[in-house]
Every structure is written in C-alpha cells, then in structure tokens.
Amino acid sequence: MTTAAPPCIILDKPQLAQNIGAVARVMANFGLADLRLVNPRDGWPQEHAWAAASGAEWPLNAARIYESVEAAIADLHLVYATTARPRELQLPILTPRDAAANLAGEVAEGHAVGLLFGGERAGLETADIALCSAVVTLPIDPRFRSLNLAQAVAINAYEWRMTTEAGAPPAFREGPAAADAAAMLGLYEHFERELDDAGFFHPPEKRPSMIQNLRSALARARFSDQEVRTFRGVVTALSQGRGRVLERLAREKAARKD
Template sequence: MTASPAPVVILVAPQLGENIGMVARAMANFGLSELRLVNPRDGWPSEKALSAASGADWVVEGARVYGSTAEAIADLGVVLATTARPREMAKPVLDPQAAAERLAGRIDAGETAGILFGGERAGLDNDDVALADAVITFPTAPEFASLNLAQSVLLTGYEWFRTRGLEGGRPRQAAPPLAPKADLQRLFEHLESELDAAGFLFPPEKRPTMVRNLRTIFLKADLTDQEVRSLRGVVRALSELKQRRGTDTN
C-alpha cells in the first residue's frame, strides 16, 4: 500500500494487542499508514493485533517499536499530543479539526509530523505531553468524556482525511523546516545541564515542573534547525563566559 504524506500515529504504552489492531483499522480507514509503538505492554509482534485489524495488515506489519517516547518522535518536526485532562503546561489546545489543519500545513511545507496517543488506562503522562508542540482535546459530553484508544485515533484520522479532501492536497506557502525533535532534545539537555550547574533548577522537588515549563516555552516557538543551532551557541557562549570569569577570579 502506498499513501500520501500523512502524520505518524504513535501509541505510548498500549496495553492490548486487540486495541492496537483496532487502531490500525481506524488508521487505514482514513489514509494513515505509519504506526509506532512505545513499550507495548504485551510485547510485539501480536497475532491479536493482526486479527483485530480486520485486513489492515500492512499497518500492523509495518509498525515499529521504540523504548521511549523521545526516541519515537526524534525524527519528527511537529508533534501533537491527545489528552482529555487539564494540564499545568501552557500549551496551545486544538480541537481535532484545528489539529488536522495545522498538521496539513506543516506536511505540505515538507515537514514530518506525528500524533501521540496514551495507553488505555491513564493516557499520556506529563513528561510525554511536555514533548509535544500542542495538545488535541475532543469535544465530548462533560458527564462522560472518556474515549477508548481506537475512538481517539478514528476521530483524529477522520478530521485529517476530511481536511485533505477539502484542501485537495494543494501545496501551501512553504515555511522554514522545523528542527527535528532529536535536535530539540539535545538543546533541552544542554540548557538544563547549564541551569543545574548555575543552581537555577532548585529546589529538587520543583525541578520536573520547571523543566517542563521551560521546554513548553521553546516548543511553542516552532523553532527551525538554524534557530536551535543559534540557541545552543548562546548557551555555550554564556557557559564559556562564566568559566572565564571564574578563572579570572581565581
């Protein structure tokens, strides 16, 4: 099966092979073909997933397994995370239609993109959501907002397919390519290492929240590869200045 450029579907800690198969079926319904799995609980490959896919075998058989969410998104330019729960992070919140339009714009500009979906029991944790550029929430009845994994993928896939149909896949104005998530991760680690050395990320119990908030600031900026390189140069220059001043003092 061949497909037009489309977002990657990333399942983080999925539990049952049957649910992965139903996700594959939903993906195939709406032209999504690339599936990535982060630490599937019951292992991989899965005969139950193939059975539940109801013919969408190419999605299941092409699925790739990763050891962490960061590894699964390392080569992607833009990543959105699905969540129904309010978070402490100040990230843009999109409904499925707005998310599909944003993804279409980036993909038409030559970017790679992905959508994160959490496990069946608890969804994505804060550290996973912190890696995303924005979050997708589904408008549901407030008295019963829970969606299962395949439903979430189905709704997102439908809006993607509908957006591509309405737009006809027409090229949009090219935008500068976003930095791959692996390069952003290296920037974050570089900055956080220097902030640890400077005593900024203190006290220890507040460090995880401070780190997530800092990462959110940069992720909202849609940084290009050149901008990431410039920021790493800034961090390096400040670190070297601090070292020189320390040497001069001694």
Template sequence: MILIPPVVILDRSQMAENIGAVARVMANFGLDRLRLVTPRDGWPQERAWATASGADWVLDGATVFDSVAAATADLNTVFATTARPRETRQPVRTPREASRVLYDDTASGLKVGLLFGGERAGLETADIALCQGIVTIPIDPRHQSLNLAQAVAINAYEWRTLVLDAPPPNFREGDPPAPGELAVGMYEHLERELDAAGFFHPPEKTRSMSQNLRVMLGRAAFTEQEVATFRGVIHALSRGRGRVLERLARQAADKT
C-alpha cells in the same frame, strides 16, 4: 502535491486488540505509519492482526521504540491527544484545528505526528512536554470515556476530510522547527548545566521544573540553527562559570 499523513504513536498500549483496532481505523482514513512505545505485552502480538480486519500493512510496518522521545525524534511537529491539559501551558486544539496545522506543516515538508496515551493512565506530563501542542476531543462532559481506537478515528477522520477538501495550504515561512531529537538534546544540555549550577532547588521539584522549561522552549519552535545557537550560549555560560570557580580556587590558594 503529495502529503505524507501524520505518524500515529501509541504510548504503552495495554491490549493487542486495541492496537489492531487502531490499525483498522488508520487504514480507513489513509494513515499507515504506526509507532509503538513499549507495548505492555511486547510486539508483535498475533491478536492485533486478528482485530485489524485486514489492515495488515499498518501492523506489518509498525515500529517499536523504548520512549516517546525516541519515537518522536525525527518529527518536527507532534500533538499530544489527551482529555486533560494537565499542568502544561501549551496550545489546546480540537482535532479539526490540529489537522489544519498538521496539514500546513506537512505541505511545507515537515514531519508530523499524533501521540496517544495508554488505555488506563493516558500520557505522562513529561511526554506531553515534548510535544508542540495538545489535542482535546470536545466530548460531552457527562461521559468523557473514549477508547483508544475511537480517539484515533476522530483525529484521522478530520485529517482525511481536510485532505479530500484540498484547501490551499498555508505554507510555513522561514526555516522549519528542529526535529525532536535536536530539541531533546538541547533540553538535556540546559538541564545538566542548570543542575550543576544548583538551579533545581529543592531537589524534589526538579522534574516539574524541567518539564516547565521544556514546555516554554518548545513553544518557541526553535529551528536547527537556533538550537545550535542556544546550545552555544549554554556552553559559553558554563565555561564562564568554570573560569570563575578556577579564579576563586586560585585566590583561596594564594591566601593560604
């Protein structure tokens, strides 16, 4: 069985040296697919190769995206690595537990990834809401500072250990979750119609309400068919609302 390792996604990385250090530990543990979301100083950056200690193939193959949604669009399962679960109600796992889930999903033919935030601010809640769970490293609360490469190394080590131990995979039953691109399309479709119906009130809470909806729907892990069905439901409801408005308009015109 050939297992494709998780994609490593770095969101808004600030320093080229840190990207190079991440490439180095990825190569140490057999990971080679690196995606960068709007690195602060652009890409490519020569300093990254200087600190990668020869892991050039990881950096040579790195791809750049303008958003986390775009970077995860083709992936079925993505875990956000953060020390703070924030206000999202998602499953929280250790790197070891998360590696087991990613291993099983990969063995079932799914595309998986690990998302890491920038050095200073970490991940935005809106981006965490696009993921299927949270990975938190159980470090000592007296000193919770880990640099980016260390966080990647711990998760990569757990993946590598699991692969080398070669446990029998728990194959996923039924159809796989839809890739991120289809899920985001469903979220945006629902949010447009809810906005038109006046659901987001007061307006200043629109963002947090949208994130909560995405987390709730994300936990359901819709298949492609279920996404299509749910979007059909949204369309039917919006079309029905339009018919009601047309009827009310006709009634008002008749009265005049």
C-alpha cells in the same frame, strides 16, 4: 514545495493487542500507515492485533517499536499530544479539526508530523505531553471523558482525511446526469394534462400559479432521464386506474337501472 508523508500515529504504552489492531484498522480507513508503538505492554508482535485489524495489516506489518516517546518522535518536526485530561502545562489547546489543518500545512511544507496517544489505563504522562507543541482534545461530555483508544484515533484520522479528501467519495458523487429541459417539459405537460382531466386546477384563475408551483417543486428534484420516465409511468398508471374505476362505476350504475 515538497510534500511529506501523512501524520504518523504514536501509541504510548498500549495495553491490549485488540486496541492496537483496531487503531490500525481506522488508520487504514483514513489513509494513514505509519504506526509507532512505545513499549507495548505485552511485547510485539501480538497475534490478536492482526485479527482485530480485519485485513488492515499494512500499518501493523510496518509498525516500529520504541523504548521511549523521545525516540519515537525524534525525526518529527511537529507532534501534538491527544488527551481529554487537563494538565498544568501551558500549551495551546486544539480541536482535532484545527490540529488537522495545522498538520496539513506542515506536511505541505515537507515536514514530518505525528499525533501522540496515551495508553488505555492512564493516558499520557505530563512529561510526554511536554515534548509536544500542543494538546488536541475533543469537545466530549465532561460527565464521561474516557474514550476508547481506537475511537480517539478515528476522530483525529477522519479530520486529517478531510483536509485532503473533503466530501463524499467519488462513487457517491457520480450519479446519472440530470434530465434535459425537453424531458422535463414533457413531464410537466403530461402531469398537467392529467391534473386538468381530474379537475385538480380549481378555481381556474389559480391554474397558472398552481402550475408554476408544481413545476418549481419538480425542478428542484433534479430528475435523471430514467426518473422522468418512471414518474411519467406513475402518472399514466394513475390516470388509467382512474379511468378503470370510472368505467366500473358506470357499469354498476347501468346494472342498477336494469
């Protein structure tokens, strides 16, 4: 089995260079690079697009220009049209998540695929939607269906990314290892000694169940070794502070007797 490139993004009659640049930026965010422009209103290239891309230049540098949607999708095996407006065409209606899953399956089979987006003013023409296999639409509030072009691309690009990179990036997943059982036992016993000294376990017959609840709560936190040391330091500071308060109260009491 071969794997084709990720979906291409096709913008039909985009109007503003800033929007094209913003699309390139979100494409780069989610691992897409193939940008195709059909009759951009102000021609191409446009300097403002690179400024709006904020460094995501590779989709813009490699962008291809076409005179028609037919030409832009000629090499693709599957194309979905994105629109928030109902049309009279009887095409399957997909959410971005469902569409991304279908596209991923096609890519896994080595097929070239794409997502077609309309211009900012009027969206896609019915004739262009008819060239596609399905319509992708978002469950947005019907009171305001208008969505910024880059936002629409971002939502679909995110769903595509989730088919290949589900979950948080590794940098967020790779945290310190959890403390071992011996370290946690030391924490439990330290904490419980101080609570005993403070008279926390009352009445005495409830001590076992109270300890069980405390240990269960602390275990769920999955402390690292550093966090165990920090927590034990907190317990020590609190106990020492209590001792200092008791010493001060004793001195004040003795002074009053004098």
